[in-house]
Amino acid sequence: MKETGLARKVLMPYPVLQANRLVKKFKHTVAVNSASFTVYEGEILGLLGPNGAGKTTLMALLLDLLTPTSGTVSIFGMELRKNREKILNQVNFSSTYIAMPLSLTVRENMVFFAMLYHVPDYEKRIGELLALCEIDHLTNCLTRELSTGQLSRLNLAKAMLNRPKILFLDEPTASLDPEMAQKVRDLLKNLRDTLRCTVIYTSHNMLEIEQISDRIIFLNRGEIIADGTPRQVMELYQKRNLEEVFLKVARGPGIQ
Amino acid sequence: MKIYRVMAVVYRHLSLYKRSLTRLMEIIYWPVLDLMVWGFVTLYLQKFQGGLPPFIAFFLGALILWDIFFRAQQGISISFLEEVWSRNLLNLFVSPLTPLEFIAGTLVISLIKVVATFLVTMTLAYIFYSFNVFSLGFPLFLFLLNLILMGWSIGIMTTGAILRFGQEAEVMAWGLAFLxxxxxxxxxxxxxxxxxxxxxxxxxPSSHVFEGMREVINQGGFPAKELIWAFGLNGLYILGAGFFFSWMLREVKEKGLLLKSGE
Structure with a gap:
């Protein structure tokens, strides 16, 4: 699984996304509390936290699926809510937990999304991506005939259609076998290294996050409790791996 | 508004009809069944009510026009329900597709359904009952336009309700028109x-359309007053539906309901 393109250059970090004091309150809960952070071009950022920590809410705020109670999100230097169309044309999203029209073929689904994102020469691009995700033999199959893993790969292929500058992934490897999960991780690294694509993703696989993230943001009860490289976060909690950090956060109060 | 995104929505929904007999049946089955059952009942009744020659014209004209309204409304609501059923809403909302473009796409689908329904019922009415719907003259097109506009406004409102209340509101897609x-x-x-x-x-608006239709059948001429009322009311309905949809969309984004619809 290799995406061709420019070789990774060592450049000054360029901020592609800025969250500024984001707050999301529901009736009785504060799902995200004053989250501020910057994500840079070509960075793989892992969002971590126990269930209910606010990861999904935060990702939804970053994609304008949810209106913040207060605070702003800027992407490529533009405020998200005021420039939704322009920004969403340059980013994409994939989640293991959403489907695609099941009565359409794999190709028809890809054509539909390629048209939405106005992808030039889309037949060629679709062919490349289906081959990259190893589902090109399923091009004319109905999407309902795909296994969960194949559907995940189709979602991933769809998310790469418009050559996104930021790729949001919600547990992209959750339903994949270990070999395919490794291929997806390699692909993400490759996207970062060759195209300087920024990847923001959630996963419950701590080892995976440790392996591929340049940086992680640890959330608990809507608060960012740690922000740094995996090593920095492990040192902060004095643990040997992220699994142990996760268990410590999930079981008890965070560090003071 | 970007036409290529509207056409993407049209492509997605037309692709569904390519190989789905049940979806094709939805366009043809009920209108044909209605036309046959009620058309023959009318023919039978006419034998006893010999003094009412335009009776069959009243009834068949009404049946054909009512189906146009119903298909126009369904064209929008069912297209949206297809996205809910296939758990595809999140994919749409994270794309640059705007709600207006999505609605425009479903309007095109609705128009295609309306034309298909009209062609089938019009032909059958002529074959079975020698009723030519074009005998209504030029006002027929204005009646159709008004019923389509009203169908769209109800369809947009229904879509807003489904967006806000989820599949619980699905019943509205099937039943609201009958209210x-x-x-x-x-x-x-x-x-x-x-x-x-x-x-x-x-x-x-539809009551003015049907009153206008009867006026044309009874007296001929042009039912200007009824049509002005129908167009005026439809303008208000479309505006109201637009406001309702925007309000529901704001609510959904405020409460995070889109995330639940994807699960």
């Missing part, structure tokens, strides 16, 4: 309604 049927005076004049319902009927 308007008794007061739309489809098969009888507004005058037969009790005074309270007559007042309500006045505020429903």
């Amino acid at each position: 308007f049927q008794p007061v739309s005076a489809v098969f009888y004049p507004v005058a037969v309604l009790p005074p309270v319902l007559q007042k309500i009927a006045w505020w429903i």
Whole structure:
């Protein structure tokens, strides 16, 4: 699984996304509390936290699926809510937990999304991506005939259609076998290294996050409790791996 | 608004009809069944009511026009339900597709369904009952336009409700149009309604269309007053539906309901 393109250059970090004091309150809960952070071009950022920590809410705020109670999100230097169309044309999203029209073929689904994102020469691009995700033999199959893993790969292929500058992934490897999960991780690294694509993703696989993230943001009860490289976060909690950090956060109060 | 995104929505929904017999049946099955059952009942009744020659024209004209309204409404709501059923809403909302573009795409689909339904029912009415719907003359097109506009406004409102309340509101997609049927005076004049319902009927565009249709069949001419009312009310309905949809969308994004619809 290799995406061709420019070789990774060592450049000054360029901020592609800025969250500024984001707050999301529901009736009785504060799902995200004053989250501020910057994500840079070509960075793989892992969002971590126990269930209910606010990861999904935060990702939804970053994609304008949810209106913040207060605070702003800027992407490529533009405020998200005021420039939704322009920004969403340059980013994409994939989640293991959403489907695609099941009565359409794999190709028809890809054509539909390629048209939405106005992808030039889309037949060629679709062919490349289906081959990259190893589902090109399923091009004319109905999407309902795909296994969960194949559907995940189709979602991933769809998310790469418009050559996104930021790729949001919600547990992209959750339903994949270990070999395919490794291929997806390699692909993400490759996207970062060759195209300087920024990847923001959630996963419950701590080892995976440790392996591929340049940086992680640890959330608990809507608060960012740690922000740094995996090593920095492990040192902060004095643990040997992220699994142990996760268990410590999930079981008890965070560090003071 | 970007036309290529509207066409993407049209492509996605037309692709569904390519190989789905049940979806094709939805366009043809019920209108044909209605036309046959009620058409033959009317023929039978006419034998006893020999003094009412335009009876069959009233009834068949009403049936054909009512189906146009119903298909126009369904074209929008069912297209949206298809996205809910296939758990595809999140994919759409994270794309640059705007709600207006999505609605425009479903309007095109709705128009295609309406044309298909009209062609089938019009042809069958002519074959079975020698009824030529074009005998209504030029006003027919204005009646159709008004019923399509009203169908769209109800469809947009239904879509807003489904967006906000999820599949619980699905029943509206199938049933809301029928709520308007008794007061739309489809098969009888507004005058037969009790005074309270007559007042309500006045505020429903379709009642003016059907009154206009009867006026044309009875007296010929051009039902200007009824058409002006129908167009005016439809303008208000479309505006109201637009506001309702925007309000529901704001609510959904405020409460995070889109995330739940994807699960």
